[in-house]
Amino acid sequence: MNTATLPTAEAKYLLPGSLREAADMAAQHYGHFRFVAGGTDVLVNRFQGNEASTCLIDLGRIPDLHGIARADGHLRIGALETLERLQGDPLVLAEAPMLAEAARSVGAPLLRKAATLGGNVLCENRCLYYNQSEWWRESVGYCLKCNGDICIATGGRNACFSELVSDTAPALIALDAEIEYADGQAVTRTPLERIYTGDGVAPRNLPPTAIVTALWLPLGRGFTWAFHKLRERQSLEFTSLTTAMTLDSGGRIKVAMAGVDPRPVVVEAAATDDPEAVVRKAIKGARAIDNDMFTRLYRREMIGVYLRDSFNTVTAARM
Numbered sequence: 001m002n003t004a005t006l007p008t009a010e011a012k013y014l015l016p017g018s019l020r021e022a023a024d025m026a027a028q029h030y031g032h033f034r035f036v037a038g039g040t041d042v043l044v045n046r047f048q049g050n051e052a053s054t055c056l057i058d059l060g061r062i063p064d065l066h067g068i069a070r071a072d073g074h075l076r077i078g079a080l081e082t083l084e085r086l087q088g089d090p091l092v093l094a095e096a097p098m099l100a101e102a103a104r105s106v107g108a109p110l111l112r113k114a115a116t117l118g119g120n121v122l123c124e125n126r127c128l129y130y131n132q133s134e135w136w137r138e139s140v141g142y143c144l145k146c147n148g149d150i151c152i153a154t155g156g157r158n159a160c161f162s163e164l165v166s167d168t169a170p171a172l173i174a175l176d177a178e179i180e181y182a183d184g185q186a187v188t189r190t191p192l193e194r195i196y197t198g199d200g201v202a203p204r205n206l207p208p209t210a211i212v213t214a215l216w217l218p219l220g221r222g223f224t225w226a227f228h229k230l231r232e233r234q235s236l237e238f239t240s241l242t243t244a245m246t247l248d249s250g251g252r253i254k255v256a257m258a259g260v261d262p263r264p265v266v267v268e269a270a271a272t273d274d275p276e277a278v279v280r281k282a283i284k285g286a287r288a289i290d291n292d293m294f295t296r297l298y299r300r301e302m303i304g305v306y307l308r309d310s311f312n313t314v315t316a317a318r319m
């Protein structure tokens with residue numbers, strides 16, 4: 001184990017070499033620590049004053065968290081695999097090309113060298129009124145997500161609608177992926193969509209000491225797929241709307257969206273259903289508010305544009 005002191009944040013920095021060691025450290029620093037994978041989300045939040053744990057536990061040296069392999073009828077991807085690896089990995093390209101595309105859509109090349117899959121599905125929800133410097137947030141008055149009393153973006157509501165911005169989460173959910181995490185001795189595997197709460201202040205319900213170990217994607221489902229991402233600059237930008245749609249060989253359609261709600265918006269349908277009914281359901285499920293570079297109305301409109309196009313793509317690919 002190595003320890004060091006961060007110059008700017010005055011946190012203890014721990015480097016466990018095994019899952020067991022990481023779990024012990026988490027137990028020892030319960031309530032005051034944060035896991036770090038690539039650090040591309042958590043460290044930016046620290047610099048903006050939105051994350052202030054006094055202990056950082058870097059998971060980068062734990063061998064169990066790496067690897068991409070077929071196992072038990074699934075593709076198992078270690079949580080610490082980088083998005084750069086995913087976008088070019090032969091197994092991922094062969095078995096889950098939509099995930100490779102989703103990984104490629106995240107940020108920019110330099111970021112994807114460090115950013116991991118586990119960190120991506122757990123990256124913090126975002127809002128124009130929250131992802132600002134400390135002095136900015138102080139000057140407008142703090143909102144619910146930073147210990148204030150009201151939601152500023154909605155003009156005073158008592159709920160937070162910060163957006164899920166992970167681009168791989170909708171792709172993984174549309175592919176029926178499961179997340180695996182270890183908490184002490186217990187290992188749990190559950191559909192990925194179940195870890196998201198829909199509450200922008202506390203967007204996930206994993207136990208505080210849980211370490212995400214892998215994502216499991218089912219094989220042999222014959223998915224055709226379509227993926228879209230709306231953002232201001234193609235070269236580097238968080239999502240304003242991500243849509244992922246799959247059609248499996250049994251005729252089942254699954255839609256998952258990010259960027260328009262605190263949680264992934266998920267809609268399931270049959271290939272024979274009226275596409276407009278699916279679009280209406282997706283738009284109804286998206287609690288988008290005006291806390292993004294694009295207006296709420298535009299993003300809701302774009303849900304229809306992307307999903308109609310996706311419907312055509314997934315059904316045409318089946319013919």
Ligand SMILES: Cc1cc2nc3c(=O)[nH]c(=O)nc-3n(C[C@H](O)[C@H](O)[C@H](O)COP(=O)(O)OP(=O)(O)OC[C@H]3O[C@@H](n4cnc5c(N)ncnc54)[C@H](O)[C@@H]3O)c2cc1C
Nearest residue numbers: 035037038039040041042107115116119120122123167212
């Ligand atoms: C300029 C810029 C652009 C970006 N653009 C995008 C974008 O387009 N799309 C997008 O989705 N994201 C984007 N991001 C956010 C971020 O870079 C990615 O989400 C990235 O994949 C996060 O992965 P990471 O490994 O760096 O996570 P970290 O920052 O290390 O961690 C993120 C969170 O996950 C937790 N965590 C990480 N791994 C584990 C684990 N194995 N077990 C338990 N907890 C864990 C950490 O405690 C932390 O809370 C961007 C960031 C920046 C700075």
Ligand code: SF4
Nearest residue numbers: 127143151153160161
């Ligand atoms: S949606 Fe409201 S409460 Fe949530 S981060 Fe934005 S301003 Fe704050």
